[in-house]
Amino acid sequence: KGNIRGVAGPESANNAGAQTSFIPMLTLGIPPNPVMALMVGAMTIHNIQPGPQVMTSNPDLFWGLIASMWVGNLMLIILNLPMIGMWIKLLTIPYRWLFPAIVLFCAIGVYSTNNNTWDIWMVAIFGVIGYGFIKLGCEPAPLMLGFILGPMMEENLRRALLLSRGDWSVLVTRPISAGLLIASALMIVIVLLPAVKSKREEAFVEE
Numbered sequence: 001k002g003n004i005r006g007v008a009g010p011e012s013a014n015n016a017g018a019q020t021s022f023i024p025m026l027t028l029g030i031p032p033n034p035v036m037a038l039m040v041g042a043m044t045i046h047n048i049q050p051g052p053q054v055m056t057s058n059p060d061l062f063w064g065l066i067a068s069m070w071v072g073n074l075m076l077i078i079l080n081l082p083m084i085g086m087w088i089k090l091l092t093i094p095y096r097w098l099f100p101a102i103v104l105f106c107a108i109g110v111y112s113t114n115n116n117t118w119d120i121w122m123v124a125i126f127g128v129i130g131y132g133f134i135k136l137g138c139e140p141a142p143l144m145l146g147f148i149l150g151p152m153m154e155e156n157l158r159r160a161l162l163l164s165r166g167d168w169s170v171l172v173t174r175p176i177s178a179g180l181l182i183a184s185a186l187m188i189v190i191v192l193l194p195a196v197k198s199k200r201e202e203a204f205v206e207e
Contacts, residue, residue, distance in 0.1 A: 015073070018035075019069050021033055021035070021036050022036070022065060024036075025039060025040060025050055026050055026051075026054055026055070026062065026065070027051070027052060028051065028052070029049065029050040029051035029052075029152075030149075031144075031145060031148060031149075034140050034144040034145075037144040037145055037147070037148040038144070040148045041147070041148050043061075044148075044151075048061065103127075106123060107120050107123060110122075110123050160177075
């Protein structure tokens with residue numbers, strides 16, 4: 001019974017944010033959120049390196065993603081308008097029934113990839129680890145970004161050490177590298193300051 005703009009505004013912002021998050025991933029190879037980090041991982045598995053060269057080296061992939069955004073929005077309109085009642089009914093399913101169904105479908109999908117029961121055990125193990133991270137209050141975004149960007153960082157570190165013949169001082173003598181390291185250290189120190197930490201906790205408290 002409220003104003004429809006209160007629903008349309010957040011949904012429009014959500015759709016705009018979801019599509020524009022592809023820009024830093026495809027142009028710079030940097031995933032801005034956990035979902036894009038998964039996309040980077042999937043592209044890396046298929047030997048596709050996200051970055052400035054992806055538009056020339058894999059034009060079919062790049063323009064296919066652009067086309068999929070248009071097709072996806074069109075399909076959302078076609079599916080949501082006549083089937084909105086069914087989607088609302090899904091929200092009435094109790095969570096104690098919905099959660100096992102989701103886990104079952106995940107297990108079926110993982111098993112169908114390689115027909116290997118060990119993959120299902122891996123899902124269960126990492127599910128327990130993820131549950132522990134949630135209980136410890138760990139944020140998923142830094143973990144995902146570290147998982148994806150970690151191998152890239154190690155590869156470029158080895159490349160830098162090969163060029164410098166194993167001299168680690170090149171990381172602090174070069175102005176760009178030293179500037180980035182100093183900026184990273186300052187950001188860590190600022191985040192760990194008690195005043196900043198308390199303000200962050202206040203900002204992320206739900207009303």
